[in-house]
Amino acid sequence: MSTPKRRNGWGTRNVLVAIGATAILVYSIGPFIWLFIASITPEATADFDTPYLSDRTVTYLPTDPSFANYYALFQNVPFELYFRNSAIIATGNMVLTLIVASLGAYGFVRFRFAGRSSFLVAMLVAYTIPSVVLLVPLLVIFRNVxxxxxxxxMIxxxxxxxxxxxxxxxxxxxxxxxxxxxxxxQVDGAGRIKTLWRIVIPLSLPGLVAGGLLAFIMSWxxxxxxxxxxxxxQVKTLPVIMRQFALGEPAVWGVSAAGALLSTLPVALIFLLFQRMLMSGLAAGAVKG
Structure with a gap:
């Protein structure tokens, strides 16, 4: 008599887990679905000479869906230039961050030197400093050089x-x-740099992928x-153009949604492609062995 109860218990647990997972999934992808629907909903323009002056509200089930908003996005705004700028800056930041962080981390882990603990504390403090605090020093330094x-x-x-x-x-x-x-x-004759390149870097690939993706997303x-x-x-990035859409009066829902969706897709695709390495890198780096 105990076996049916155990099976019923597991069945109820699986149903609850499925309901919870479905709720989380709907909650997570709901904004993207809304963005896509808004992006394919045609704009009801108040003035045909100024296509960004719209007086319509967003409908959740468009009766005449089209990709006119995407066409208008690229026709009226240099969206591809902003996209390219974001890609250049985010990729450059990722590469520079990985080079500096990997070399610095290897030095901290494998070498013992005076002030090591103080440097580690300084790195932690540097990360906790809000970005806005760095704006004035960066503006002065960049203007001078x-x-x-x-x-x-920007990188x-x-x-x-x-x-x-x-x-x-x-x-x-x-x-x-x-x-x-x-x-x-090293016994076989490899130096520090060769050991780092041939041994440490390949073994650390999940951690490097995790750090690189996080640096890319932070910059993007x-x-x-x-x-x-x-x-x-020539240098402004996608978040800047999205702010201009948000400040429009009246709001341009369709074009704004198209821009937001295209801005989100690269990060989402990168995460989907490298999610296993990202999760393993974060999990392995979370606890010292």
Whole structure:
């Protein structure tokens, strides 16, 4: 008589888990579904000469869906230029952050030197400092060295916030790697750099992917630096153009939704492609071995 009760208990538990998972899924993808529906809902323009002056409200089930909003997005706004700027800055920040963080983390883990603990505390404090505190120093420095309104300046600015976080992540990850592998390679004649490149980096690939993706996403979504450190469309990024849509009067729901959806897709696709490595990298770096 105990077996049916156990089966009934497991059945009820599975149903509750399925209901909870479905609720979380709907809650998570609900905004994206709403964005897609709004993006394919035609604009009811109040003035045909100014297609961004719309007087319609968003309908959840459009009767005549079309991709006119996407066409209007690329026709009336240099969206592809903003997209390219975001890709250049986010990718540059990711590469720079990974180089600095991986080298720094390897040094902290494998070498013992005076002031090591103080440097680690300084890195932690640097990560906790709000980005807005760095704006005035960065503006002054970039103006003096000619990096204002440049891709390089934006990459360096973004790295000030991403590098400390990825450094701490990689320190924890490198700490889980056995030293014996590196010692064996050094016995065979490999130097520190070769050991790092041939042994440590391949073994740390999940951690590097996790740190790189987080640095990329942080830069892709950052509005503050892109808004205050740039002044021309040649460098401005996607969050800036999305702010312009939000300030429109009246709101342009369809074009705004199209831009928001296209801005979100790259990060979502990257996460879906590398989610296993991202999760394993974060999990392995969370606890020292």
């Amino acid at each position: 000619g990096l204002n309104n440049t891709h390089l300046g 360096l600015a973004e790295a000030t916030h991403a590098a400390p976080f990825v450094l701490l992540l990689m320190i924890n990850y490198f700490s889980t790697l056995p030293k014996e592998l590196e010692e064996a390679a 979504n950052n509005f503050l630096f892109a808004f205050l450190l740039t002044s021309t469309t």
